[in-house]
Amino acid sequence: MTAWYDTPVVLDRREGPCGEVVLRRHGALLQIIANGCFLMDTSDGRSERLLVDAALAALGPRHEPSVLIGGLGVGFSLVHAAANPRWGRITVVEREPAIIDWHRDGPLSELTARALADPRTEIVEADLAAYVHEISTSFDALCLDIDNGPDWTVTEDNKELYRPAGLASCARILTPRGVLAVWSAKPSPDFEETMRNAGFRHVRTEEVPLARGVPDVVHLGVWPG
Template identity: 65%
Template structure:
């Protein structure tokens, strides 16, 4: 299935990239740079994301909410209100801004392990893309490693929307691979409410990850595509915890 979303204006053009900030964070080097009209986040020399589009990041949130709306669960009174979502990875803020624009999310938790990324949103450099969502009273920001946070006992969410790597087969750091294996997926399942939805962003499809989701006890495993200008489509992997 391919989803169509509007594209944000912006292009790198022919301008050389300019580093705006460079930090040595708890997991290595993280860089914010400007390339033409775009802002980009680079971690340990690996390109993570930029401000050129945001379609697949918005799909990450939309697909989770649509899956919940169609699950027949009446715990929310039938109007979709009272939902809780955990967004793994703040990034440039597209997913958070999109979730905050939807009143049906009553609680929004963002887990981001790089303090510099949070600061870039708070000091204004990335603020236009998170659209003031960090000041929304429904939003709480947790500066932690996502896998460590999920492995702890804590609040269960109706949806987990995870975007911390370029995909299950293309992680930013080696230890992130644990999120996509049996232990990490078990932690995700434990942090979901019955009938909850796991949504995972990826820069390319992963049949192996679909198999891992099924092996971890998830149902309704499926992959949504978002066409990109060049290369293979971005995708969102979706799976549901049994009610």
């Protein structure tokens, strides 16, 4: 017999700019589903923390660097950045208004309320690909976690972000020797090569070991400026 808490319970379901997004509870976990595709849950967060830490380490001893986090998700990256006093301005871009609402007034607020109240934090409702193409503000680090990786995007339009034109938009808003860090559910040698061809230096991949399966990874590159 399956216990009641083993059955996912839908807490909210909405139509967003790119289709259906669902927040559900599965036992102790909160999960986000987009168009039927599992995106993330609150089970771990090690790879999201590595995403932020690896970018900061690659920046070196820079004073209060600014960071743009692409994707609010369940909030692991934001919470980890806000917990570190070394970061200066923290901007999070999220295109799904439902996800922002779940953090501000819904079940995910229990995880991110303190980080959202941090004066360094700004939440921007926007499509990341358009945002990096249009804004005039510069950042020391871009930490992107909007897909399951460069080779497995949530929507078709997101693929452009990992191609030369999208990487050029990312590079445009990076400060000299700024860092691009991209989370992925699996390594992507092709994306590494695309980063190198786009002009990023010191391109490398850091792994996040998992109990089973292929490790999560963070792709890193430094823009020479």
